[in-house]
Amino acid sequence: MSPTAPELPAPSLPAPRLTPATAAALAADLAALPYTTAAVEELLGPVAAAALDREHAEPARRVVARVLASAPHDDGDPGSGARRGLAALVSVWMLGDAADAADVAAALPALGLDGAREAGLVVKEGGGTVRGIVDLSPYEADEPGRMWVASDQTALQRRGPLPEDHVLGIGRASLTLAGATQRRPVARALDVGVGCGIQTLHLLAHAEHVTATDLSERALEFTRFNLLLNADVLGLDRQRLEDRVRLVTGDMLEPVAGERFDLVVSNPPFVITPRTDPDAPVLTYRDGGREGDRIVAELIAALPEHLTEGGTAQLLANWEIPAGEAEIPAGAAEGGDGTGPTPWDVRPRSWIAPGMQAWIVQRDSQDPAGYAETWLQDSSLELDPHRYEAAYRGYLEDFAARGVAGVGFGHVWLRRPVDDGAQGRAWTVAEELTQPVDEALGAAWAAAVARRDRLAAGAPDGAGDPALAALRGLHLRVAEDVSEERHGRFGAEHPEVILARQGAGFRRTARLDTATAGVLSASDGELSVGQLVGAVAALLELDDAGRAGLLAAIRELYEDGFLVEAAQ
Template sequence: MRDNIPVTFVFDDPADAPISSDQALLDRIRATLIGANFTVDGVEEVVGAEAAAALHRDLLAPAEFALESAAPDGLAGLIRVYLLAQPVSAGQLPIGAAEDHLAAGLLEPVPGKMTGHDGYALLRARVDLRPYAVMDASGTVDLFVASDLGGVQIAADRPLRRDHVVGIGPATTNLAQLTPRDRVGRALDLGVGMGVQTMHLLAHVDHVVATDISERALAFARFNLLINAAALGLDPANLEARVELRRGDLLEPVRGETFDLIVSNPPFVITPRRDDEGAADQYTYRDGGRPGDRLVEDLIRGLGEVLAPDGIAVMLGNWEIHEQDASWHSRLESWPGDEVDLWVIQRERARPIEYADMWLRDAQENRELTSWREQFARYLDDFTDRQVDSVGMGMLLLHRPGSEPAANELRRPIRRFETLEHQLEQPLGARIRDAFSADDWLRAHRDADLSDETFVVAGDVTEERHLRPGDEHPTAMLLRQGGGFRRTFPESTELAAFVSVCDGELTAGQIIAALSGLLEIEDAVLGASLLRDVRDLVALGFLVPAWT
């Protein structure tokens, strides 16, 4: 952790970010980092798998302990200064690294002309610089990502700076795993931050537009793209050929354009508003400056305008659940236009006290007791005044069908709301694309059309039957997905019988006719019931049209 030395800065000043104007300097820095094995695998080799994993949870002590017995080489020095935010001497870093890192604004001298045991000047990190790895067709690609120092890396009595540029965390990896990775022409990274989602997108997107309201965030993103230019296949002299960095609020910078894919981890945190507040009073990385959940609402209402036909938007968000709401998704249902499908997965639900505590701790605002008490009271007063019962947290997925929906009921936009609080398989991007493709297929097929189709059970689906000891017949039957969203679907006797013979040979109509005679249920009645279930099972990925 850094020493408690006063820090002053100008709010959202891009000059207060790593320097990206000298490509030769950035190339030397990258070569030095690679040469020192400052990679995901290299760090794990030094501190061990458990300590490396703990670093992702902001637990520094295991890595600190591991370094006590590690060789005092340049890699150990890089881990100390950037991941643990400990002062190091220039002599503890790889040869030549100190001068270059100082020139790029990654390091700064510790005030007071202090020196280490080796007589070299002591240096400290100005930023968090850490290795990151992505996979492409050729294998592992080693990258480096700079961001502001996190809460556990700064002085114990200081909160984060208001223009904080957040680093790699659970939300970062979650969004990356949710994103479909089909090859597309144009993508939008809305709220680019330090740029890691754009780095992922470049592996399968021809051109990316990356936007943010923060000048500092855009400066960090530019630095990260350019220091990784060779690994990402970018031409530093013509960055705009693949990536455009634009400043602006939400969809303002891209009005009139359309994108095949949109990814966003926007500043969705619900924050009590004050009449006298300005931008410098807001944590720009998480607070969009709007009341309640208005920012998420504005995005859901507006994303359809910038989605190309067959385009998908994947975003994380929070939304309010009011005391008078009939369900947790009552308000969400009215937000999107008819031109898009909306699918929301609620992963967690927090009551006001829990929510306030979570986000005050996130910015280290709990470090000063008086301010923390005032902020906590403002949160609870705001939720009470607006009758907020709780806050939902999760994934919001939108899809613009490839053709305009017709007026009949079958062609109405999809509105799917699920609560899935259990562990999901990762990554989920391909599953999300498959689900929207299934919706498109179902949109084009009435129940009569489904009768003529053949189906197979998805490869990860099993059946559970629950019986009391000694009973001949089950009291409950369930279909269970072993992968993907890992849902369960309750089965009736009729549906269990139907699914058991879905091997791609018989059409749904043929199976229904056979079951009708066997179960002595009128064909039309049984068909209406089963085809409703078949539609749901295809939409949720339990059944797949045999031809696919």
């Protein structure tokens, strides 16, 4: 390295460690304080809490400083001591600042200050203060419940760029995947690229056993820490974690070669990073070390061999969007909606193995410059202008050399259908949903898959289409969250545009014609779809092609959740 080269980030400290006894003590302390998301938000107030969520700490630092500057026990306020303790933990573990050792010790009476130091949670500083060396934040979900999650300190807490072995905490992507995962009871689940363990914590609420893999030993150590700390809410025996969880080191699916699972989830290191410089640092929490989007392509292609019959996989992914038009490569999975590929979905479609069912959702896309800016900011490289400019140029040159016009981001859902045909044959759906959707998308997605399965279970009719035969016999009603909008010119006798809009789930909007609007208006569960389509077709004098088109439109509205089965 030349004398003028910028200094690289310092390597991370060892991951924190707990024993079953110290884990129980720390959990008791945090619960008693209480160290919860609600308590932290109440302490900071809405402005500072929102700013901290945007990774701006100064408003929170002002609030914490004010609380810690108050007298240890304000007259007439018996809760002031608890507030001081909470403020001290927020300071050391959420802000990366120092706090008085006595305040931290008072907040952790069971673990003790020495116990926190031995666990690798704080270090002593001069003047009787301690500083946190990890991020330990409260986390709450409907399932499993209130928890705490430890990870490496963020760039905000470190006040500098992240080291290569950084273990990410509770990020937007992690929450997105957790919310989108279809929760169902399973025997065996797999978390590929476990990180600090967020997905595994959720899986334990509905999986009998979870295997978690990661290339990073530090990541697995953080996961073990979080499992021990949250054992009570997860229903784990701290002395026998291995009864329900297995942590294994290795690259992606290599550690589970030959094994099959009922559910696989993964927030893989999908970020596309130029690989032209062999000495360039690789942030293991987000960079897979492959060129372009190959790591996602390899994972999706390999997943079918690790799924049981009826087993599903859900992951987040990036895919490159090639410049110019393209076609689906030969051998790609059949199915889809018949409209042909659009440029963004060509590559992810090509990764789906024959015989699989797949649902690909693009939530966002960026041009090469915007993509580079996003991920350079994520690693806080703008704090080092020299490295930032060099890395930015590397991104643009890499994308240009491979003819990449943009990068898409979204979800991939896969299923290996059961052999008896009850879940239908192979199909692939690719759709772009850029509108806001529910954070807890998993239930709506599971219901959508169940509706497709319902149609797949139909028996062939005279036209030979089992799905249409099943659809004709269904008694449907408009879903509770769906509203109707009509738009027309002033004075017009009839509306020019009729819309059906979902208020939950995927929050889709469907444009209706007179016939489909008529069917929806009459869908109260009394008559079957076949009866309704026949009546509306007769009223509007539709020919055979019009009837077929109306039935196809009702099928799409049913599959998308605008119509649901009525209680019989």
